[in-house]
Amino acid sequence: MIGRAAVQPLLDDRQGRRAMVWIMAIMIFLTTLSAALGLSTQGAGRALDRQLAARLTVQVIEGDAARRDAVTAALLGRLRASADVARANEVDRARLAELLEPWLGEAGLDADLPMPAMIDVDLRSGDDATVARVEALAKAAGNGIRVDRHATWLAPVRAFVAALGWTALGLVLVMASATGAVVLLVARAGLDTHRGTIDILHMLGSTDLQIARLFQRRIGQDTLTGGLIGALAGALLVALLGQRMASLDSQLADGVSLQPLDWLVIALLPVAFTLLAMFAARVAVLRRLARVL
Amino acid sequence: MASIVQFENVGLRYGHGPETLSDLSFTLREGTFHFLLGASGAGKTSLLRLLYLAQRPSRGVIRLFGEDMVLSPRERLPGFRRRIGVVFQDFRLVPHLSARDNIALPLRVAGMPEEELAGPVAEMLAWVGLTDRADARPPTLSGGEQQRVAIARAVITRPEILVADEPTGNVDPIMAERLLKLFASLNRLGTTVVMATHDHHLLHRVPDALVMELDGGRLLDPRAAA
Ligand SMILES: Nc1ncnc2c1ncn2[C@@H]1O[C@H](COP(=O)(O)OP(=O)(O)OP(=O)(O)O)[C@@H](O)[C@H]1O
Ligand SMILES: [Mg+2]
Numbered sequence: 001m002i003g004r005a006a007v008q009p010l011l012d013d014r015q016g017r018r019a020m021v022w023i024m025a026i027m028i029f030l031t032t033l034s035a036a037l038g039l040s041t042q043g044a045g046r047a048l049d050r051q052l053a054a055r056l057t058v059q060v061i062e063g064d065a066a067r068r069d070a071v072t073a074a075l076l077g078r079l080r081a082s083a084d085v086a087r088a089n090e091v092d093r094a095r096l097a098e099l100l101e102p103w104l105g106e107a108g109l110d111a112d113l114p115m116p117a118m119i120d121v122d123l124r125s126g127d128d129a130t131v132a133r134v135e136a137l138a139k140a141a142g143n144g145i146r147v148d149r150h151a152t153w154l155a156p157v158r159a160f161v162a163a164l165g166w167t168a169l170g171l172v173l174v175m176a177s178a179t180g181a182v183v184l185l186v187a188r189a190g191l192d193t194h195r196g197t198i199d200i201l202h203m204l205g206s207t208d209l210q211i212a213r214l215f216q217r218r219i220g221q222d223t224l225t226g227g228l229i230g231a232l233a234g235a236l237l238v239a240l241l242g243q244r245m246a247s248l249d250s251q252l253a254d255g256v257s258l259q260p261l262d263w264l265v266i267a268l269l270p271v272a273f274t275l276l277a278m279f280a281a282r283v284a285v286l287r288r289l290a291r292v293l
Numbered sequence: 294m295a296s297i298v299q300f301e302n303v304g305l306r307y308g309h310g311p312e313t314l315s316d317l318s319f320t321l322r323e324g325t326f327h328f329l330l331g332a333s334g335a336g337k338t339s340l341l342r343l344l345y346l347a348q349r350p351s352r353g354v355i356r357l358f359g360e361d362m363v364l365s366p367r368e369r370l371p372g373f374r375r376r377i378g379v380v381f382q383d384f385r386l387v388p389h390l391s392a393r394d395n396i397a398l399p400l401r402v403a404g405m406p407e408e409e410l411a412g413p414v415a416e417m418l419a420w421v422g423l424t425d426r427a428d429a430r431p432p433t434l435s436g437g438e439q440q441r442v443a444i445a446r447a448v449i450t451r452p453e454i455l456v457a458d459e460p461t462g463n464v465d466p467i468m469a470e471r472l473l474k475l476f477a478s479l480n481r482l483g484t485t486v487v488m489a490t491h492d493h494h495l496l497h498r499v500p501d502a503l504v505m506e507l508d509g510g511r512l513l514d515p516r517a518a519a
Contacts, residue, residue, distance in 0.1 A: 200385050203347060204446075205375035206402045207368075293349055293370065 017222055020186050024226025025233070027179040028273060032234025032266055034175045038168035039262040040242075045161045052150045052158065053126025054086075056134065060117040061144040072117040075141040082137060084123055084130045091118040180276055187219050187281040191288060202289060212285040216278045223277035227270025235266055295359070297323045297454060297485050298344065303353030305339055313339050314510045317353070321487070323453075326480045326499050329489040331507030337489040338382055338458055340507065344487060345379045345456045346370050358453070375403055378452035378484075380460040384443040386431040392438075393418065393427040396445045403450060417445040420475055422468075436463040444472055448479055455479060457488040461495065473498050 060075065062068035072090060079088040096118065123130055135147045191198070194215070201211050242257055258266075298321035305314040314336050321327060331337050342348045343355060346362060355362045357373060365373070378399075386395050397414045418424045421441035431439050440463045447455060455476065461469035469492065477499050480486045496504065506513040 196385075197387050200387055201398075201402065202371075203345070203374065203379060203381075203385070204399050204402045205371045205373075207371045210402070290367075293347060293367065 017218075020190075020219075020222045021226040021229070023182060023186065024179075024223050024273070024277075025230040027175070027182055028227045028230030028270055029234045030230075031172070031175040031179050031269055031273075032231050033237065034168060034171040035266055035269060036234065036238040036258060036262070038165065038172045039265060040258055041161060041165040041168050043257060043259060043262065045158070045165050048154070048158055048161055050126075052154050054123040055126075055150040056121040056123065056131065056138075057148045057150065058119040058121060058138045059146040059148070060119070060142075061146060062116070062142075068117055071142045071145075072119065075138060075145070076119060078137060078141060079119065079121060079134070082134060084125070084134050085121055086124045087120075087122040089120050091120055093117075179273055183219075183223060183273060183277040184280045184284075186222075187215070187277060187284050190215060190219060190281065191284050195288075198285070198288070199292070202292065208286055208289045211289065212282045215281045215285050219281040220274050220278040224270060224274040227273050231266060231270045235263075238266075295323050296320045296356075297358060298487075299354070299356035300343075301354040301356075303343065303350045303355060305336075305343060305348070306351040312351070312510060314343075314350075314507075317512055319505065319512060321485055323485055324480065324483050326477070326486045326502040327488065328496055328499075328502055328504045329487060329507065330491075330493075330504060331489075333491075335507040336510045337507055339510075341379075341456050341458050341487065341489060344454070345377050346374055375399070375450065376453045378447035378450060378455045380440075380443050380447045380455075380457040382458035382462075382489075384431070384439050386439060386442055386446075388431050391428045391430055392423055392434065392442045395431065395442050396449055399446060399450045413449055417449050421445045421472070437465070437468060440464060441468070441472070444475070448475065448484075451479070451482065452484060455484050455486045455488075457486070459489050459491065461490065461492055466494070469495065470498060 300317045303317040
């Protein structure tokens with residue numbers, strides 16, 4: 001084994017090392033960001049699925065306000081009694097009017113305007129059979145009742161989130177392979193820089209593994225240093241964006257957050273690339289040495 | 294005395310060219326001192342490269358330490374190389390290491406603990422007269438000084454075989470004799486020495502030395518130096 005003290009001066013090229021550290025920091029920073037985007041979009045998609053699948057809106061469309069209120073009250077009672085329903089609540093009419101105001105103007109606030117009543121229903125399960133049972137139950141309460149699955153009318157949103165997720169996943173793969181390629185390139189360049197030293201060590205009786213270990217260790221150190229800087233910077237930015245997102249106070253934004261497992265994946269990125277770099281350096285050195293006697 | 298180097302019908306060809314070395318057959322006994330003579334291009338460096346295991350022959354058998362080097366698996370060669378000290382014709386010092394660290398390199402490769410290095414390295418530096426230049430890097434040393442660092446590095450492990458390719462080519466006659474004395478004393482301690490040189494004045498400075506002469510890649514009959 002070549003002693004530790006010998007290792008430092010033996011592969012001394014501080015300028016090259018600093019460049020390596022910064023390149024790795026930037027690559028892993030970008031990889032961290034795309035990974036965070038991918039993971040959080042996936043999380044958002046899952047949250048959306050959970051929310052949408054088990055949620056219905058029931059509209060009672062009836063010109064006569066009194067009859068409408070009666071049907072609505074009866075329907076609410078039936079729905080709440082059903083074992084499939086977790087919660088059923090009428091959407092507050094004042095709130096509804098408020099929402100419609102931009103379209104209807106002040107008139108929207110008029111209680112006499114024929115406005116449908118709306119009931120938000122949370123189901124215990126989002127499977128099709130449950131939805132169908134509750135839909136039938138609602139429709140049996142009278143004419144002019146419409147049942148909308150959130151999943152249906154939010155389908156474009158869901159599709160967009162899915163597309164975003166795939167894009168982010170593609171981005172992660174592209175960034176990861178670019179980082180991997182850079183790591184390989186740097187490992188080879190390091191080998192070229194030190195070709196003379198390697199040949200001398202070889203002639204002095206160093207084993208291939210001794211020499212490979214020198215490079216492996218050095219490139220591993222540089223990649224880990226750069227990787228930690230990059231991942232830390234990336235994680236800080238992601239956390240900052242997460243805070244911003246939380247303050248948006250939207251249901252969709254709730255899903256767009258990283259779970260502990262996601263953070264673990266991000267924390268493992270520099271480690272994974274360090275191992276890749278060490279492996280690449282090792283292979284490059286061993287291959288080169290196998291060509292000489 | 295046992296033979297430590299044995300060549301049998303060794304030939305060496307670079308690429309598809311003509312044979313650079315042909316029909317080399319000779320035996321070196323343990324503890325002997327050999328000068329290798331020959332005009333420039335005669336094949337001295339090529340022969341020495343076979344000897345210090347930088348190259349396998351195109352044909353023939355080479356036995357070192359009683360073992361067949363042609364059949365030895367690659368993994369065993371580092372172990373043999375550690376028993377051979379080499380002064381390369383072009384020195385091959387590590388340019389960013391100090392003279393001291395260059396000289397210490399073979400000991401580190403062999404795994405000697407750091408705290409045991411200082412003594413032998415200082416002794417070698419004194420032997421080659423470079424104590425004052427111990428911290429200088431090779432590019433800041435003169436040709437002769439670099440050569441002395443290369444020599445110190447080759448002998449610091451007290452190798453069983455010392456291979457020196459024109460080790461006095463860049464030093465003045467006084468230093469040349471001093472370095473030759475170093476080789477001779479190493480030889481007295483048991484090291485088998487093979488030294489390529491153009492300097493015929495040195496031949497009779499080593500008692501009992503033998504001469505091998507290459508001519509166009511073939512060995513002339515062996516003779517005594519004196
Ligand atoms: N790597 C190589 N590839 C092809 N030909 C080579 C190679 N090395 C040496 N030669 C050729 O082999 C012949 C012998 O070269 P070598 O270096 O062994 O000579 P030498 O006796 O050491 O000469 P000098 O005294 O100038 O050092 C020369 O003709 C040289 O051109
Ligand atoms: Mg030569």
